[in-house]
Amino acid sequence: MPIFKLSATLQGHEDDVRALCSPDPDTLVSGSRDSTVRVWRRIDPRSWSEPTINYKSAKFVNSLACYKHAGETFIVSGGNDSLVNLTLVDATFDWVDPAYVLVGHQNNVCTLACKDDLIMSGSWDSTAKVWRKDGTVVYELKGHENSVWGVQIVSATQFVTCGADRTIRVWNGAHQVRQWVAHTDVVRDVLVLPDGTLASCSNDTTVKRWTLDGDLLQTLHGHQNFVYSLAVLPTGELVSSGEDRTIRVWDRAGTCVQTITLPCISVWKVIALENGDIAAASSDAQVRIFTRVGKRVAARELLDKFEADLQNSTVNDSVYNVNKDTLPGRDILKQPGTAEGETRMVRTEIGTVEVYQWNESKWRKVGEVVNSTSTDKKKEYNGQFYDYVFDVDIADGQPPLKLPYNTNESPYAVADKFLLDNNLPASYSQQVVDFILANTGGASLDQQSGPSSSEPYQDPAYQKQGILPQTEYLQFSKLDETKIRTGFAKLNAKQPLQNQIEPVEFETCMNCQDFKQLAILAGQMISNWDASSKLLGFDILRFTILHTPPFETLFELIKIGLTSQSPKVVMMTIRLLVNIFSAKQWGERVFADPDLMDVIFLDDILDALKTEKLMSITVATFVLNYAVFIRKLRDQTLYTKLAAVINKFGVALARDEESAYRLLVAIGTLKPLGTKIDAAVTTELQKYKSPRFDALWTEIK
Known part of the structure; x- marks a missing residue:
C-alpha cells in the first residue's frame, strides 16, 4: 500500500482549526476558534481555492457535520454559543441568519453527526440530542456524568455516545441499553466502523476497538499524548490524531502502518475524504490534506517546505524530561527502529538535541528540543x-x-x-x-x-441550566470590509485636502489588520471629517475597540457621537459602548461610574427610537450588557439607575420583538437585586406569546 504524502496546505483561519467535514470529494469545510466556518473548493487534483466564510459565530466553532437528505445539503456547526446552526453549503457569512437554528443545549456543542434526516449533537451540558432540521428534538439522551465528547448514529433508533466520564454508552431511542468504562481517562471520540464494531480514543493515549456489546477487541498503542479524533478510510484502515503532533494510520490487525508528524502542537481533527485522502485540522490554524494518489501529491517545493517546517519545529524539553548528558550521538541512528512512529533523541556535536522518528523504514528528523524551564x-x-x-x-x-x-x-x-x-x-x-x-x-x-x-458571587459547583442569568456580554463585532473600503474611498475623496487620509495607509492597515492604527484613523475621521461622513469613523471604531487598548481621545470621540444630530451616528456610538464591555482588562471599569448613565441615556434617544430602525436593538443590547455588569458587582446604586432607564425606555423598546426579548433577559438577570420595574413595561413585554418569551417568564417568576 502506498504511503500518504502531503497533497495541500489550506491557510486562511486565524486560530486553531477544531472541526472538519466534507459534503463531497471536491469540497472541504472547516471550523475554527476564530469563530468562522470556511468552505474550500478543489481547483485541480492538488490545489484548492481561497476559502469563503460560510458562517461567522460570536464564539468558537468546535464541531461540524454535513447534512445531506432529500436533495438538500447543509453545513451543521456547533460551538460555545450552545447552538446548532444549519447553513446552506453555498451561503456566505453576510447572509443575515442560518437557515435553521437548533436551540436546546446549555453549553458548548463539541460534537455532531448526521445520518439520513437526523442530526445528533453532544455537549458539555452532559446530554446528547437527536434532532430534525426544523428543531424538533426526537430524542434527548441523558445519563453521562460529564461532557459528551463523541456521538454516532447507528440507525434511526440506535445511537452511541462517549464522554468525559470515561464511558461509552449505547442507546435505543432515549433509553440507555448498555454502558461500560472504556478508558482510564476521558473518551474523546467514538466511531462506528463498517463492520459494525466501534472504535474509541482517549486522553489515556490509546485507541480501542469494541463490539456494540462492550467486548474489547483491540487496544492500539503508539500515541504519546491525548488522542482526540478518529476516522476510517475506504480501505477499512483506522486513522487517529492527537496532542503528540501526529496522525497515525492503523491496519485492520491493529498495526501502525504510518505516522505523519505535523509542525504544530495539536492535531484536533482528522476525517477521511471520499477519495481516500486524509484531512487534518490543527492548532497552527491550518488544514492539511494527505494522499496516497500520485497525481494529488503536492509539488516538490511544497513537500520540501513541509519537511523543512517539520525539521525546524521545536519541542520543549519537558515533553521528554531530557537529560542531555545521557543522550547518544547520531551514531545511534545507524540502528533501525523497532516500530513505525518510534521516537529517538540524539545529541549533536554542538550540544543541541534533535528528535528523529522511524518512518517509512528510515529515521526522519521531526524537530529540535529547546529549553523551557530547567x-x-x-x-x-x-x-x-x-x-x-x-x-x-x-x-x-x-x-x-x-x-x-x-x-x-x-x-x-x-x-x-x-x-x-x-x-x-x-x-x-x-x-x-x-x-x-x-x-x-x-x-x-x-x-x-x-x-x-x-461570576464571583456564584457557587463554583453551579452550572446554569436555563437562560437566566445572562453572564456574558453581547457584541456588535461584524465588520463588512467591502463596505468599509468602498465607503472610505467615497467619503475620503470629498473631504478638504488637509483632512484627507492617505489611501495607501488606510489600505495597509486594513490588509494587515492593524487595529491600533485603524482606531487612530477612525478618530481622525470623527474629528476632522464633515458631519455626514463621521458615521464611517464610528463604525470602524466600534469594531477596533475590541482589539485595542483605550487611547487618550476615546471618550471625547464618544461624546461627539452621543451628541450628534444624526440618529445613525448616535446608534453607532452606542454600539461602540456595547463592545467596550467586552474589552479585556479595561472595558468594565468604564461603566462603574453611576453618573455615566445620565450622559448616555439622553432624551434624544427616545426620539431616535422612532426614526432609526436599528436603534431599538442597539439600546436593548446596551441595557442587557449593563445588567450583566451590574449583577456581577451586586451594586444597588447602579441597579437603581438602570431600573430607571428601563422604566423610561422600556415601553418604546418593547415595540420591537427582538429588543423586547433582550430587555426581558436584562430584567430577569437583574431580578436578584430588586423589582423596581414599572408595570407599564412588563405589561408591554407580556404581549409577546412565543416559546422563548414563555421560557423567560417561567424563570423570572
Missing part, C-alpha cells in the same frame, strides 16, 4: 515536574486547587483535564485557559484567576 526551576506535583503549578482559589474557606502546566502543552487540553480532575463544570474552560495564558506570558489577558472569575 528542572531545578521546575515545580514538582504528584511526582512530576512542571513549569508552573498554580494555586487556584475556588471558594472562600476552601483550600486552593493545584493547576499544573508545562509550556509545551495546549492550554485547552490542560484546562479540560483540570476541570475533569476537580469535578468542575466544563463551562469554565475558557476562564481557565485565559488564566493560564495571562500567567505564563501567553497573552495579555484579564488577571482574574480560576473558574470563579466568570
Whole structure:
C-alpha cells in the first residue's frame, strides 16, 4: 500500500482549526476558534481555492457535520454559543441568519453527526440530542456524568455516545441499553466502523476497538499524548490524531502502518475524504490534506517546505524530561527502529538535541528540543515536574486547587483535564485557559484567576441550566470590509485636502489588520471629517475597540457621537459602548461610574427610537450588557439607575420583538437585586406569546 504524502496546505483561519467535514470529494469545510466556518473548493487534483466564510459565530466553532437528505445539503456547526446552526453549503457569512437554528443545549456543542434526516449533537451540558432540521428534538439522551465528547448514529433508533466520564454508552431511542468504562481517562471520540464494531480514543493515549456489546477487541498503542479524533478510510484502515503532533494510520490487525508528524502542537481533527485522502485540522490554524494518489501529491517545493517546517519545529524539553548528558550521538541512528512512529533523541556535536522518528523504514528528523524551564526551576506535583503549578482559589474557606502546566502543552487540553480532575463544570474552560495564558506570558489577558472569575458571587459547583442569568456580554463585532473600503474611498475623496487620509495607509492597515492604527484613523475621521461622513469613523471604531487598548481621545470621540444630530451616528456610538464591555482588562471599569448613565441615556434617544430602525436593538443590547455588569458587582446604586432607564425606555423598546426579548433577559438577570420595574413595561413585554418569551417568564417568576 502506498504511503500518504502531503497533497495541500489550506491557510486562511486565524486560530486553531477544531472541526472538519466534507459534503463531497471536491469540497472541504472547516471550523475554527476564530469563530468562522470556511468552505474550500478543489481547483485541480492538488490545489484548492481561497476559502469563503460560510458562517461567522460570536464564539468558537468546535464541531461540524454535513447534512445531506432529500436533495438538500447543509453545513451543521456547533460551538460555545450552545447552538446548532444549519447553513446552506453555498451561503456566505453576510447572509443575515442560518437557515435553521437548533436551540436546546446549555453549553458548548463539541460534537455532531448526521445520518439520513437526523442530526445528533453532544455537549458539555452532559446530554446528547437527536434532532430534525426544523428543531424538533426526537430524542434527548441523558445519563453521562460529564461532557459528551463523541456521538454516532447507528440507525434511526440506535445511537452511541462517549464522554468525559470515561464511558461509552449505547442507546435505543432515549433509553440507555448498555454502558461500560472504556478508558482510564476521558473518551474523546467514538466511531462506528463498517463492520459494525466501534472504535474509541482517549486522553489515556490509546485507541480501542469494541463490539456494540462492550467486548474489547483491540487496544492500539503508539500515541504519546491525548488522542482526540478518529476516522476510517475506504480501505477499512483506522486513522487517529492527537496532542503528540501526529496522525497515525492503523491496519485492520491493529498495526501502525504510518505516522505523519505535523509542525504544530495539536492535531484536533482528522476525517477521511471520499477519495481516500486524509484531512487534518490543527492548532497552527491550518488544514492539511494527505494522499496516497500520485497525481494529488503536492509539488516538490511544497513537500520540501513541509519537511523543512517539520525539521525546524521545536519541542520543549519537558515533553521528554531530557537529560542531555545521557543522550547518544547520531551514531545511534545507524540502528533501525523497532516500530513505525518510534521516537529517538540524539545529541549533536554542538550540544543541541534533535528528535528523529522511524518512518517509512528510515529515521526522519521531526524537530529540535529547546529549553523551557530547567528542572531545578521546575515545580514538582504528584511526582512530576512542571513549569508552573498554580494555586487556584475556588471558594472562600476552601483550600486552593493545584493547576499544573508545562509550556509545551495546549492550554485547552490542560484546562479540560483540570476541570475533569476537580469535578468542575466544563463551562469554565475558557476562564481557565485565559488564566493560564495571562500567567505564563501567553497573552495579555484579564488577571482574574480560576473558574470563579466568570461570576464571583456564584457557587463554583453551579452550572446554569436555563437562560437566566445572562453572564456574558453581547457584541456588535461584524465588520463588512467591502463596505468599509468602498465607503472610505467615497467619503475620503470629498473631504478638504488637509483632512484627507492617505489611501495607501488606510489600505495597509486594513490588509494587515492593524487595529491600533485603524482606531487612530477612525478618530481622525470623527474629528476632522464633515458631519455626514463621521458615521464611517464610528463604525470602524466600534469594531477596533475590541482589539485595542483605550487611547487618550476615546471618550471625547464618544461624546461627539452621543451628541450628534444624526440618529445613525448616535446608534453607532452606542454600539461602540456595547463592545467596550467586552474589552479585556479595561472595558468594565468604564461603566462603574453611576453618573455615566445620565450622559448616555439622553432624551434624544427616545426620539431616535422612532426614526432609526436599528436603534431599538442597539439600546436593548446596551441595557442587557449593563445588567450583566451590574449583577456581577451586586451594586444597588447602579441597579437603581438602570431600573430607571428601563422604566423610561422600556415601553418604546418593547415595540420591537427582538429588543423586547433582550430587555426581558436584562430584567430577569437583574431580578436578584430588586423589582423596581414599572408595570407599564412588563405589561408591554407580556404581549409577546412565543416559546422563548414563555421560557423567560417561567424563570423570572
